Amino acid sequence: MNTHEELTLARVALTWVAEPGTRSVHRLVDELGAVAALDLLLDGGAPQEQLRDTVAARSRAGDARAVAAEALGRADRLGVRVVIPGDDEWPTTVEHLRTLHLRDVRRRVDRETAPPLCFWVRGQWPLAEALDRSVAVIGARAATPYGTHIATELGYGLADRDWTVVSGGAFGIDAAAHRGALTAGGLTVAVLACGVDRSYPMGNAALFDRIADTGLLVSEWPPGAEPLRPRFLIRNRVIAAGTRGTVLVEAAARSGATQTTRRAIALHRPAMVVPGPVTSAMSVGAHELLREEPKARLVTGLAQVLEEVGRIGELAPVPRGPDRPTDLLDDEAGSIVEAMPRRGRVGVDALAARAGLPVRTVLRKLSMLEELALVVRRDDGYALVVPKNRP
Amino acid sequence: MNTHEELTLARVALTWVAEPGTRSVHRLVDELGAVAALDLLLDGGAPQEQLRDTVAARSRAGDARAVAAEALGRADRLGVRVVIPGDDEWPTTVEHLRTLHLRDVRRRVDRETAPPLCFWVRGQWPLAEALDRSVAVIGARAATPYGTHIATELGYGLADRDWTVVSGGAFGIDAAAHRGALTAGGLTVAVLACGVDRSYPMGNAALFDRIADTGLLVSEWPPGAEPLRPRFLIRNRVIAAGTRGTVLVEAAARSGATQTTRRAIALHRPAMVVPGPVTSAMSVGAHELLREEPKARLVTGLAQVLEEVGRIGELAPVPRGPDRPTDLLDDEAGSIVEAMPRRGRVGVDALAARAGLPVRTVLRKLSMLEELALVVRRDDGYALVVPKNRP
Numbered sequence: 001m002n003t004h005e006e007l008t009l010a011r012v013a014l015t016w017v018a019e020p021g022t023r024s025v026h027r028l029v030d031e032l033g034a035v036a037a038l039d040l041l042l043d044g045g046a047p048q049e050q051l052r053d054t055v056a057a058r059s060r061a062g063d064a065r066a067v068a069a070e071a072l073g074r075a076d077r078l079g080v081r082v083v084i085p086g087d088d089e090w091p092t093t094v095e096h097l098r099t100l101h102l103r104d105v106r107r108r109v110d111r112e113t114a115p116p117l118c119f120w121v122r123g124q125w126p127l128a129e130a131l132d133r134s135v136a137v138i139g140a141r142a143a144t145p146y147g148t149h150i151a152t153e154l155g156y157g158l159a160d161r162d163w164t165v166v167s168g169g170a171f172g173i174d175a176a177a178h179r180g181a182l183t184a185g186g187l188t189v190a191v192l193a194c195g196v197d198r199s200y201p202m203g204n205a206a207l208f209d210r211i212a213d214t215g216l217l218v219s220e221w222p223p224g225a226e227p228l229r230p231r232f233l234i235r236n237r238v239i240a241a242g243t244r245g246t247v248l249v250e251a252a253a254r255s256g257a258t259q260t261t262r263r264a265i266a267l268h269r270p271a272m273v274v275p276g277p278v279t280s281a282m283s284v285g286a287h288e289l290l291r292e293e294p295k296a297r298l299v300t301g302l303a304q305v306l307e308e309v310g311r312i313g314e315l316a317p318v319p320r321g322p323d324r325p326t327d328l329l330d331d332e333a334g335s336i337v338e339a340m341p342r343r344g345r346v347g348v349d350a351l352a353a354r355a356g357l358p359v360r361t362v363l364r365k366l367s368m369l370e371e372l373a374l375v376v377r378r379d380d381g382y383a384l385v386v387p388k389n390r391p
Numbered sequence: 392m393n394t395h396e397e398l399t400l401a402r403v404a405l406t407w408v409a410e411p412g413t414r415s416v417h418r419l420v421d422e423l424g425a426v427a428a429l430d431l432l433l434d435g436g437a438p439q440e441q442l443r444d445t446v447a448a449r450s451r452a453g454d455a456r457a458v459a460a461e462a463l464g465r466a467d468r469l470g471v472r473v474v475i476p477g478d479d480e481w482p483t484t485v486e487h488l489r490t491l492h493l494r495d496v497r498r499r500v501d502r503e504t505a506p507p508l509c510f511w512v513r514g515q516w517p518l519a520e521a522l523d524r525s526v527a528v529i530g531a532r533a534a535t536p537y538g539t540h541i542a543t544e545l546g547y548g549l550a551d552r553d554w555t556v557v558s559g560g561a562f563g564i565d566a567a568a569h570r571g572a573l574t575a576g577g578l579t580v581a582v583l584a585c586g587v588d589r590s591y592p593m594g595n596a597a598l599f600d601r602i603a604d605t606g607l608l609v610s611e612w613p614p615g616a617e618p619l620r621p622r623f624l625i626r627n628r629v630i631a632a633g634t635r636g637t638v639l640v641e642a643a644a645r646s647g648a649t650q651t652t653r654r655a656i657a658l659h660r661p662a663m664v665v666p667g668p669v670t671s672a673m674s675v676g677a678h679e680l681l682r683e684e685p686k687a688r689l690v691t692g693l694a695q696v697l698e699e700v701g702r703i704g705e706l707a708p709v710p711r712g713p714d715r716p717t718d719l720l721d722d723e724a725g726s727i728v729e730a731m732p733r734r735g736r737v738g739v740d741a742l743a744a745r746a747g748l749p750v751r752t753v754l755r756k757l758s759m760l761e762e763l764a765l766v767v768r769r770d771d772g773y774a775l776v777v778p779k780n781r782p
Contacts, residue, residue, distance in 0.1 A: 146668055275666035275678065277537055278691035287666065290681070290689045298681045298689075300669035 002035045004084075010034035011084050011117040012222065013068035017041055017058045019112070020220040021097075021234050024051045026114030034117070038064065071222035075120060078197050080223055083119045089126035090119075094241045102266050109233040113263070116220045116238060122196040123216035124348075126360065129367055130189055130216050134164035135309055136239045136264070138257045139173025139249035144282050147250030150274055151176035152183075154247060157302035159186020162370070163309070166191060166243050168235065169217075173249045173257070175204055178211060185379045188215040191242070193235040194227035195219060236260040245270035245309040247299065251285030258285040265295045270308040272299040329372075332357060333365045337374060337384070345381035393426045395475075401425035402475050402508040403613065404459035408432055408449045410503070411611040412488075412625050415442045417505030425508070429455065462613035466511060469588050471614055474510045480517035481510075485632045493657050500624040504654070507611045507629060513587040514607035515739070517751065520758050521580055521607050525555035526700055527630045527655075529648045530564025530640035535673050538641030541665055542567035543574075545638060548693035550577020553761070554700070557582060557634050559626065560608075564640045564648070566595055569602060576770045579606040582633070584626040585618035586610060627651040636661035636700040638690065642676030649676040656686045661699040663690040720763075723748055724756045728765060728775070736772035 002010075011034045018025045024046070028037040042064060046052040058064065075082060083089050097115040105111050121127050137154050139147055155165045155177035165181035167174040169190035181188035188211055192200070196217040199205035211217055220238065221231065233256060240246055240263035248271075251257040264271040273296050276283030289296045299305050329337065332355075339355035340346060346354075352362040366382055369375040375382045393401075402425045409416050415437070419428040433455055437443040449455065466473060474480050488506040496502050512518050528545050530538055546556045546568035556572035558565040560581035572579035579602055583591070587608040590596035602608055611629065612622065624647055631637055631654035639662075642648040655662040664687050667674030680687045690696050720728065723746075730745035731737060737745075743753040757773055760766040766773045 146670070150669065274669055275674075275681075275689070277668055278541065278665055279537070283666075284691075287689060287691050290666075291695075294685075298666070298678060300675070300678045304682075 002033065007034050007086075008082050008084050008118065009065065009068050009072065010038040012071055012082065013038050013064040014041070015117050015220060015222075016067050016071075017055045017064050018051065019230070019234060020116055021109075021112040021114050021237065022051070023112055023114045024048050026098075026117070029117065068222075071224070075223050078122075078223055080120050080122050080196055083121055083127050084117070089121075089128045091128040091131045091242055093131065093243075094238060096267055097237055097241045100237065100241070100263065100266050102262065109230060112234070113237045115241075118220065120196050120219045120222055121216055122212045122218075123214075124359070124363060125187065125216055126364055127216060127218065129364060130164050130187055131166065131242045132164075133162065134166045134189065134243045135305065136166045136243040136246040136260070137173070137177035137249060138167055138239065138246060138260050140251050140255060140257060140282050140285075141170050141172040141174075142252070142282065143172035143176065143250050144276075144280060146276060146280070147173055147274075147282055148176045151249045152180040154249070154302060154305065155180025155188070156184045156186075158305070159184035159188065161302075161306065162186070163306075164189055164215075166239055168192070168232070168239060169200075169204060169208065169211075171201055171203065175207055177249075178207060182210055182214065185377070190215075190217050191235055191239050192217060192219040192227075193221070193231035195221055195223040195225040197223040198225070198227070200227045232256055233259060237263050240264040240269060241267055243269065245272060245305070247272040247274065247305055248286055248289065249274045250276060250280075250282040251289075252281060253284045253288055255285050258289055261289055261296065262293065265293055270297060271295060272297050272305055272308055274299060329369075332361055333369060336362060336365050336369065340375065340382065340384045342384065345378050345383045347381040351382065393424065398425050398477075399473050399475050399509065400456065400459050400463065401429040403462055403473065404429050404455040405432070406508050406611060406613075407458050407462075408446045408455050409442065410621070410625060411507055412500075412503040412505050412628065413442070414503055414505045415439050417489075417508070420508065459613075462615070465614050469513075469614055471511050471513045471587055474512055474518050475508070480512075480519045482519045482522045482633050484522065484634075485629060487658055488628055488632045491628065491632070491654065491657050493653065498624075500621060503625070504628045506632075509611070511587050511610045511613055512607055513603045513609075514605075515750065515754055516578065516607055517755050518607060518609065520755060521555050521578055522557065522633045523555075524553065525557045525580065525634045526696065527557045527634040527637040527651070528564070528568035528640060529558055529630065529637060529651050531642050531646060531648060531673050531676075532561050532563040532565075533643070533673065534563035534567065534641050535667075535671060537667060537671070538564055538665075538673055539567045542640045543571040545640070545693060545696065546571025546579070547575045547577075549696070550575035550579065552693075552697065553577070554697075555580055555606075557630055559583070559623070559630060560591075560595060560599065560602075562592055562594065566598055568640075569598060573601055573605065576605075576768070581606075581608050582626055582630050583608060583610040583618075584612070584622035586612055586614040586616040588614040589616070589618070591618045623647055624650060628654050631655040631660060632658055634660070636663060636696070638663040638665065638696055639677055639680065640665045641667060641671075641673040642680075643672060644675045644679055646676050649680050652680055652687065653684065656684055661688060662686060663688050663696055663699055665690060720760075723752055724760060727753060727756050727760065731766065731773065731775045733775065736769050736774045738772040742773065 041055045095115050100113045102110045151173040158165050159181035164187045166189045167177045178188045194200050196219045246264035248261045261271045273286045273289050335355045352359045432446045485506050491504045493501045542564045549556050550572035555578045557580045558568045569579045585591050587610045637655035639652045652662045664677045726746045743750045
C-alpha cells in the first residue's frame with residue numbers, strides 16, 4: 001500500500017511525463033495504481049509506442065520524480081495544495097470524463113479527454129464543495145459590451161442564488177463572469193491552463209488575487225507551469241465536467257468556448273447558449289452551436305439557466321426538521337452553531353478558534369449550515385439566521 | 392352547373408356571412424358547393440347552432456347576395472379582381488390549411504383556420520405564380536433598427552434571388568421586408584387584413600402603391616373592408632400557408648408574428664427565426680419560439696434561409712434543352728420570344744402588343760421564360776438573355 005505522499009508524487013510526476021487527459025496513462029493508473037504506472041512508464045514499459053516516445057523525450061529533460069518533488073515543495077511554500085482522487089475534496093464529477101466520447105474526433109485534444117490525475121488548488125474552499133453546485137459561464141476573450149453585460153449579470157445572479165460560477169480566467173466573458181460573482185459576494189472558481197501562481201493574462205492579476213481570496217484558482221499543471229496553447233483546450237474538459245451545466249455567452253466561429261460546450265453536451269450536462277445579434281461576429285459561434293447541436297439549449301437569462309441546472313435530480317430538497325433543525329446536526333456542526341454569536345457576524349478564523357475546530361472543517365460545515373438555512377454568508381463573515389426569518 | 396359568376400358571388404357572400412376561415416362553412420362548401428351552401432345558410436339551415444346565429448345576425452345587417460354583388464361592382468371599378476378555387480391563378484398551397492391542426496387551441500382564431508373562399512387581388516401578377524416561389528418575412532410593428540436592418544436585407548436578398556417576398560404590410564418588419572424586395576426590383580406580396588383599396592396603416596400608403604405597381608396586394612376581405620383586430624390573426628394563416636417558408640425577424644412575446652410561425656410549423660413549412668440580443672424586448676418572441684418549438688430553425692442570414700426553403704422537393708431543376716431551349720416553348724411563349732427585341736429591354740404592355748397576346752398571358756409566360764433563363768427581368772422591362780451568358 002502506498003502512502004498518500006507517494007500517490008500524490010506519482011500522480012504529479014505522471015502529469016509531467018504526459019499532458020493531462022492522456023487516455024493511455026489514465027488507463028494504466030486505473031490498472032496498476034499511480035505508483036506502479038509511473039514505474040512502468042519510466043522504465044520504458046508503456047504499452048503504446050507513442051506513449052513510450054513521449055515518456056522517453058520527457059525523461060531526457062529531467063527526472064520525473066525529482067521534478068514532481070520540487071513542484072510539491074514549491075507549492076507548499078506558495079500555499080498551494082494538491083488534491084488527488086480519494087481526498088475529501090476531490091470532485092468526483094470529473095471522473096465522468098471516463099465516458100466522454102466526442103464525435104468527429106480529429107485532433108489529439110478531442111481524443112485525450114481522460115479525467116485529471118490531480119488538481120493544484122489555491123484558496124480556502126474545499127474543491128469538491130465549491131464545484132458541487134456550480135455553473136460554468138464561458139465565452140470569447142474579445143467579448144462585446146453586450147456579451148460582457150450578459151456574463152456579468154449571469155455571474156452575479158448565479159452567485160446571488162448560491163451557485164458557484166466557474167470559468168477560465170481569460171479576458172472578456174470569463175473575467176466578466178468571475179467579476180459578477182465576486183460583486184455578489186459569491187463563490188467563483190477559475191480553472192487555469194497554467195500554474196495557479198501565475199497571473200495569465202497579466203491584466204487579470206488583481207482579479208486572480210480576489211478570486212484566490214474568496215474562491216479558488218485551480219489547475220492540472222503545477223505552480224510555475226506555462227500557459228501553452230494546447231493546454232487551454234485540455235483544460236476545457238474540466239470546466240465542462242466539473243460543473244452542473246455550461247453557459248456560452250459569446251463565441252467566434254469554432255472557438256475554444258464552443259468546444260467546451262460540445263464537451264458539456266457529450267457529458268450529458270445542460271449546455272446552454274445565449275444568442276445575440278446575427279450581425280455580431282462574436283455570436284457566430286453561439287448560433288452555430290444552436291443550429292448544429294440539438295441538445296444545445298437557447299437561454300436568455302438567469303431564470304432559464306437556473307431552470308436547466310435545477311432540473312438535475314441530484315439537487316435534493318433542503319432538509320428541514322419539523323421543530324428544531326439543529327437536531328439534524330452532527331457534533332462539529334453543532335459546536336459551530338453554539339460558537340456563533342447570537343447577533344452580528346463572525347469571521348471564519350474567529351469562529352474556528354471559538355469552536356475549537358480546523359478552519360477547513362468549519363468552512364465545510366458552514367456550507368451545510370447554509371443549506372439548512374441556519375447560517376447566512378455575508379461579505380464580512382457568517383451570521384446566525386433568526387428562526388422567524390428562516391424559510 | 393353554376394356559372395363562374397354565380398360561384399364567385401356565392402363565395403364572396405359566404406365570406407361576408409361568416410369570417411374567413413370558419414371551418415363549418417368551408418365544410419358545407421366542400422359538401423354542397425358554394426352556391427348551395429350559401430342558399431342553405433341564408434335559409435337558416437346551418438347544421439351548427441352557432442353558425443345559424445352568426446348567419447342570422449349578419450342577415451339582419453343586410454342581404455348577403457346584394458352585399459356581395461355591390462362589393463364585386465366596386466372591385467371592378469377599382470381594378471381589383473376576385474380569384475376563387477379553380478381559377479388559373481388560385482394558389483393551391485392555401486388548400487393545405489385543411490390539414491392545419493394547432494396544439495393547445497383556446498381561441499376561435501386558432502380553431503377556424505379553413506382555407507380561404509376567395510382572394511381579392513390588386514396588381515398584375517397572377518397570384519399563384521407570384522406565390523409559387525415565395526418566402527414570408529414577418530415580425531414586429533415596433534421593430535428595432537436591428538430588426539429593420541435584417542428584414543430589409545432578407546427582403547432584398549430573397550428578391551435578388553428571384554424569390555417573392557410575402558408579408559403583411561404593417562409598419563416595422565413587414566414594411567422593411569417589402570421595401571427590401573422593391574429595392575432589389577423584385578416581386579413582393581402584401582397579404583392584408585382589410586380591403587386592398589384601403590391604406591392601412593396610412594403611413595404605408597406610398598408603399599402599398601409601389602407594391603400594387605410591381606407586385607400584389609391580396610386580401611380575403613372585399614374592397615372597403617375594415618382592418619378589424621381579429622382579422623390580422625385570421626389573415627396570418629394565409630401568409631403561413633401561401634409561402635414556402637416563414638422567417639420571423641423580431642417579435643414581442645406571444646405576438647401575432649409568433650402565431651404565424653406556429654402556423655407554418657403546423658403546416659410542415661420551414662419556420663425560421665432570427666435571434667437577437669437577449670436584452671431586446673423585440674426578440675423575446677423569437678427566442679420563445681426557438682425554445683418552445685423544436686421545429687423552429689434558427690437562421691442568421693439569407694444563405695441559411697435559402698438552404699431551408701431550397702430543400703423542398705417541389706423545387707424542380709430548371710429544364711434546359713440540349714441545344715435550343717426554345718424547342719420546349721409552347722406557341723404563346725414562342726411568340727413572346729419572337730417579339731422580344733434582340734438588344735435592350737421592352738415593357739410588358741409593348742411586348743403584349745407586339746406578340747398580340749393579353750398582358751396577363753404575357754406576364755405568365757415571361758415568368759416561365761425567366762425560369763428557363765431565356766429572358767431576364769429588369770427594373771424597366773424584360774430583355775432576352777444572350778445565349779453565351781445563359782447558365
